[in-house]
Amino acid sequence: MNQRTYQQAPEWEVEQWLNTDRHFSLQSLRGKVIVLEAFQMLCPGCVSHALPQAARLFQMFGQSGVVVLGLHTVFEHHDVMTKEALKVFIHEYRIPFPVGIDTPSGHNKLPLTMAKYGMQGTPTLILIDHLGRLRMQHLGAISDLQLGAEVSKLLVEANMATEENTPPIKSELDSESRHCRIKSSPY
Secondary structure (H helix, E strand, O other): OOOOOOOEOOOOOEEEEEOOOOOOOOOOOOOOEEEEEEEOOOOHHHHHHHHHHHHHHHHHHOOOOEEEEEEEOOOOOOOOOOHHHHHHHHHHOOOOOOEEEEOOOOOOOOOHHHHHHOOOOOOEEEEEOOOOEEEEEEEOOOOHHHHHHHHHHHHHHHHHHHHHOOOOOOEEEEOOOOEEEEOOOOO
16 A cells, blocks of 8 residues: 655644634644644635635634634735734624734744745645645645545544554343443553
8 A cells, every 4th residue: 555654733822812712733633633824814715715714614613623724814005904903803803712922033934843844825724634744835825625535534543543443342241130340451
């Protein structure tokens, strides 16, 4: 069988997380499938397509081992896309998932996470598997069907890996009561 090798996703450089009390890192999310939507609040494609799609994904997969996150990565119009403006944007657009602020590199250059991932603009969709490997990076719109299929595939892989690493449960039939009883495991 020909298996493809995937590279580890670079750690994010997030200045602050909004819409949550947690601080997220790739290490803290190990074992989960991660959907990271990199956006700018003044990007028309982000507002009309990418963020609503991420919100739908959050509603659909939120309780099933998938973590949906936003990353506000400002590479233009720095003066108007401030942290305070982003807080208002998140509230007004009812963004349901956590949003990280990509750490600026200074002098109006690319923010640090954007540069690490070699992003070419926004929206950029990033999928990271349960082992922290970068599985997809896509600039622009992607259909709900394709995104759902990709996320589902990563979830199946994660679930299969979990099942393979779980010791089997041994049971015995209790002839008097007609039920199965779990034996003590020697593991």
